[in-house]
Amino acid sequence: MTSARDEEFQEFVRRRREKLLSTATVLTGGDQHLAEDLVQMCLTKLYLAWPRIRAVKLDSYARRVLVNALIDEKRGLSRRREQVWADVPDRPQSACAEGDRYDLPEALGKLPPGMRAAVVLRHVEGLSIEETADALRCSTGNVKSQTARGLARLRDLAGDQDHTYSGETK
């Protein structure tokens, strides 16, 4: 039997899942498996909270849950011990567009999660400073400083990667 909650939820998934996955993919620095995990976690939480959030801004709530899931995941990763391997693992070539000087998703993945979320929501998703602050539950001033530091760090990383790819010395 399908309830009103189920119908509304399915409609939301049809309408917004693709966007959530796109956002999660950028938030995870291009890790599609982790992005899918985060989206599934996010949607499950949305379903559980549906009766009390259906009347609020669902997209905003979903973004907040997604960012929290990312930060929780990062905290979990930070607790995992470093593992030593005998061989250097194979790494697939980065999926950057032809002509790109460096892999932007990979560079984003090197930012701390809070800073990365601010940059992604503000400059990839195109949210306003106020909307980003709402999603991150922080002040607008914090969004400004995090995005400024994030962009500066990305420029630094771009320099590093240019250096790596071109083989030039800096």
Add this chain to the structure above:
Amino acid sequence: MTDLLDRLASLEATSSGPPSEATVAADLGRGRAALRRGRLRAGGVLSAAVLAAGAVAAYAGTAGTHHQQTTIALPQHGSTATRHHQQTATKQHQHGTAGSKHAKIKLVDYSGQEPPGFNVASVPQGFGLQEQSSTGFSFILAPPSADHNAGSFIGKLVVTAEAGSELGDWQHFGDQSVTINGNPGRIGDDGTATQLWFSVGNGVVVDAQAWDSIGMTHQQLVDFANGVTTTPALQLSHG
């Protein structure tokens, strides 16, 4: 600079296409399953309450209320039966269950090994330190049956110290303001876990996360946090 912003904006165009109906159904199935688990948990607690109330009534009928408070055996682990007894029992040494409506466990004094960087005064009954989880900036308390994966927080109580400057505007996290050892804190529940952030001075914020299945109330988490202090050996989590 403009180039970087353009490149960031272009990332949004990446699309995997609309979800299939199978994907939609799977998302719905996960949500329903999670809801069912929550209801079963609540139902189990309610059943225990009914059984406990029946036991108390039966005993009162034969022995009177004078001894009822000391002769009914407490369940090993918290449940509504425990809470029911605690609410009527003679004053005993415990923390933070007064006024609790959903407590499934009680806090007891902790005398085990302290995690590096912290001192802990009380823990949920039956919980101990997962030593391999101690990093100098975080630790995990869990029952012996819990998995030892330091990256898994399910059924555990996780404590992490972070630089407030990296955490952002944490004073607006959660839903409610609390006071921990005289310092400001915030507490909230996202439907999976209760999270409490509180300042310990010097710009350091401690984050205590209790998975909902533990059955700790907000007040119990606050009481637990009031027993957590940091030592000079504390390090800070970054990122």
